Amino acid sequence: MKKSPSQSRRHFLQKAALGGVIAGTISLPLLANTDKLELPDSLPKWMREPGGDFSNYGEPSSHEQRIIRWISANPAAPGNGISWTPLHDLQGTITPNGLHFERHHNGVPQIDPAQHVLLIDGLVDTPLSFDIKSLMRYPMTSRTCFIECGGNSNSGWRTNPIQSKAGYAHGLVSNAEWTGIPLKLLLEEAGIKPDVKWVIAEGADAAALNISIPLDKLLDDALLALYQNGERLRPENGYPMRLVLPGWEGILNVKWLRQLRLVKEPIMSRDETSQYTELMTDGTARQFTFVNEAKSLITSPSIGMMLPDNPGIYQITGLAWSGRGKITRVEISADGGDSWVDAELQGPILDKAFTRFNLPWHWQGDYSILQSRATDETGYVQPTRETLIKNRGKHGFFHYNAIVSWEITEEGDINHVYGF
């Protein structure tokens, strides 16, 4: 096929710069088809008969039924497990509610909102209880932020690189517009006694999950969330109400919230002692590591996909996020970290929220290692796996945020690899 590149085409190619190669001067096959240039003689079936009905509540296309949360639950302890957001199949920055990751300790309680009450007690001037009806009358605000399980990506500590799809190894993180009441309003209405430093949050699931949260965070930017992406929370995300603590690990964003008890000291519950702590190189354990540090992931191309054209132009795209603030930079390497090029960050760039990055890449057909590296507004740079293990040891389980490496073979296959 012969065609001189149009102006837009040249522009498109000039941006395909990575590893020092400017692709703008190279003539490449179009992705579009120029052979089938007329609409088909016979109309497709769906243009020859009336379409389907309206629906009160929509569903994805039946052709997209493979786009699912992947469930990793323990058959020996039903209801204790996780389900992963398929980040490799998604685009943009919002995670649709049906695909927000799940982490349950004893299944999804089916709560009757008319019977659910939130109690604020402990070291307060006046203990208060709130039903849904009264909460609906408080001032609300919305905030788009990610929630990430402290255990996300922890297969990175395994000796051999896991060969799961990107979302099924790193998708215990999702991003939504949460709407609810600033916790500060409710706590100050109860009246906080002077020596309060911690708040014990408890959920109304059968695990009665409870955990200690520093008061300061609740007074800062925490929400009692009632809505997720515009509609009421889904049961698996805490219906009828949950905590949202922007940038702090998932376990603290207590779902099905039923109690906030103001106290002086943390409760030392199971999920802040034997779990959600980190064994360090010297044998001690790091505790109360709340913040999810800067991280990024190339969602496409990624493991399980393949590159059909050799050589060819591909759009590198992915997500970056930081519990410390805004993402300021994402760099991409195609040579395992020897050289880096800045990706384009898609706006609006929001605090403690998914930021999508994009970079066109002209793959020359040679062996490549694709990596992304995030920097946040505090200057924190996402570490290599080598650095992470050097600082944190080989027996970690929580807060794994190292750079992920996708190996591109000369055949265009994609594998997960270590060591770059």
Place this chain on the structure above:
Amino acid sequence: MKKSPSQSRRHFLQKAALGGVIAGTISLPLLANTDKLELPDSLPKWMREPGGDFSNYGEPSSHEQRIIRWISANPAAPGNGISWTPLHDLQGTITPNGLHFERHHNGVPQIDPAQHVLLIDGLVDTPLSFDIKSLMRYPMTSRTCFIECGGNSNSGWRTNPIQSKAGYAHGLVSNAEWTGIPLKLLLEEAGIKPDVKWVIAEGADAAALNISIPLDKLLDDALLALYQNGERLRPENGYPMRLVLPGWEGILNVKWLRQLRLVKEPIMSRDETSQYTELMTDGTARQFTFVNEAKSLITSPSIGMMLPDNPGIYQITGLAWSGRGKITRVEISADGGDSWVDAELQGPILDKAFTRFNLPWHWQGDYSILQSRATDETGYVQPTRETLIKNRGKHGFFHYNAIVSWEITEEGDINHVYGF
């Protein structure tokens, strides 16, 4: 119940200013309950037995099944109709995909994406066709914007004010994060001949809906959208691909897009001549009125709700949007437009997207008329119904954007009224 207001309480009340009344000095009953101050003796059912299973794709709570799109389809012409987004039941700014409004002319086609092709032809250098697989390799970008049917709110032209819920009279508008390919890239790849001014877009539904769009808009900010709120488009929103023309009336955002034909003149199709045009006071019809002008709606309190406390504090909240750019101001009146107070606009304020506004209101228990009035960055101010009718006549059908009035009776009931 006696309790001196805490600091936060006072702060909360001080913001409750409307109609010249500052509520900060008034002691009011708390919304919280101080009587039931202990957790119940017996745990609720959902804490005594393991919860439900994980799910591959989530659903709303069974307790929220009344939150639906309301369907107004014509039984005589199945598949021709609308379904309304329940704006009065939603919060934040994102419309979840299951509740995005629908407008179909011949039902929802069930398209096999493997058989669907987009053709770009007409006055181009090289006609091109694109299948999904090739489109997935183009650069994509995301943009959060509203789409509004040109016929939204048109019950406002009726002689008597319609007593439907807010979303079921004004909810042919929804707001989503759309991700897709800038149309400019695809059109310029085909090569645009110098005298092209219009593009005829056709959908692959049984109506083969077609309509003329100015080339300039497609080169400006139009997307060929493939994703909606992170996941692939839903069938009722154009799966596998649709046009998104930020700020322009819904009919132009052609769903199930199968052809873009570049031409010199508009095609004068049914939906730009006998429909989606506006009969003016002098008997002529306005045509090609593409932009949805600034508009706002108080979603709560709104018709069908009621105010239980008399007097009481209520959070006025709602949505504003403009097809011309960003919303810069929303004013609220409680006295039918005699006096106005600025509402707080919730950030980030995005171009041609829903902007939520909030204002606490201390209702004194007297007869009130609540109104909201939006201004956009061009300085355009949402008109009263009187002004709209004066300028556009009484027989309009499209682009109704007048101020909406909710009457609050002394009993706390809410009705839709005219004349203020």
